[in-house]
Amino acid sequence: QQQVKQSPQSLIVQKGGISIINCAYENTAFDYFPWYQQFPGKGPALLIAIRPDVSEKKEGRFTISFNKSAKQFSLHIMDSQPGDSATYFCAATYAGGTSYGKLTFGQGTILTVHP
Amino acid sequence: NAGVTQTPKFQVLKTGQSMTLQCAQDMNHNSMYWYRQDPGMGLRLIYYSASEGTTDKGEVPNGYNVSRLNKREFSLRLESAAPSQTSVYFCASTPLGAATDEKLFFGSGTQLSVL
Numbered sequence: 001q002q003q004v005k006q007s008p009q010s011l012i013v014q015k016g017g018i019s020i021i022n023c024a025y026e027n028t029a030f031d032y033f034p035w036y037q038q039f040p041g042k043g044p045a046l047l048i049a050i051r052p053d054v055s056e057k058k059e060g061r062f063t064i065s066f067n068k069s070a071k072q073f074s075l076h077i078m079d080s081q082p083g084d085s086a087t088y089f090c091a092a093t094y095a096g097g098t099s100y101g102k103l104t105f106g107q108g109t110i111l112t113v114h115p
Numbered sequence: 116n117a118g119v120t121q122t123p124k125f126q127v128l129k130t131g132q133s134m135t136l137q138c139a140q141d142m143n144h145n146s147m148y149w150y151r152q153d154p155g156m157g158l159r160l161i162y163y164s165a166s167e168g169t170t171d172k173g174e175v176p177n178g179y180n181v182s183r184l185n186k187r188e189f190s191l192r193l194e195s196a197a198p199s200q201t202s203v204y205f206c207a208s209t210p211l212g213a214a215t216d217e218k219l220f221f222g223s224g225t226q227l228s229v230l
Contacts, residue, residue: 034218042223043221
């Protein structure tokens with residue numbers, strides 16, 4: 001079963017626009033929510049992450065919004081650039097003990113930013 | 116530093132053949148993981164090793180075995196390859212298994228086709 005559902009599957013944005021990717025999770029025990037960025041032929045790399053004790057986290061042009069009651073979180077990319085074109089994965093895990101690396105990933109979103 | 120190194124990068128097998136995917140990290144990380152990536156399904160955890168000398172099953176362990184050879188190396192073995200194991204395989208590591216803002220460091224992947 002897919003415990004983290006991600007949408008949309010693909011997204012096309014013009015340069016300078018806002019890219020928004022949404023995720024919903026089922027397991028309320030999850031307490032750490034990272035986003036990974038993957039370029040073709042490369043492994044995923046951590047982009048930004050959030051814990052459920054805050055509703056928003058911003059790093060540069062990237063912002064995570066978190067809604068604990070709705071069990072949803074989203075990635076916003078402001079002023080999107082062609083270099084942001086990549087596949088983005090949301091994920092969820094338990095932040096305790098040895099469980100950190102046991103991520104449950106969403107299906108992925110292929111983002112294309114047109115110049 | 117090389118980070119996480121996976122070999123081979125590409126492999127084609129016939130159904131029933133066996134092979135071992137190799138992974139090594141030079142960051143002195145304790146925990147290591149094997150994920151597979153399939154279109155529309157994100158990444159799914161196959162096996163992991165929280166520390167040297169321990170291994171545990173992930174979400175999709177059937178058809179695979181692993182060996183944590185030492186702190187640096189974690190191999191994934193397919194004893195009798197099946198077409199359903201056609202995928203891109205990623206090895207990853209983290210410094211600790213504890214509850215911190217740690218990130219997974221991924222290798223660049225092995226693209227495996229089983230005919």
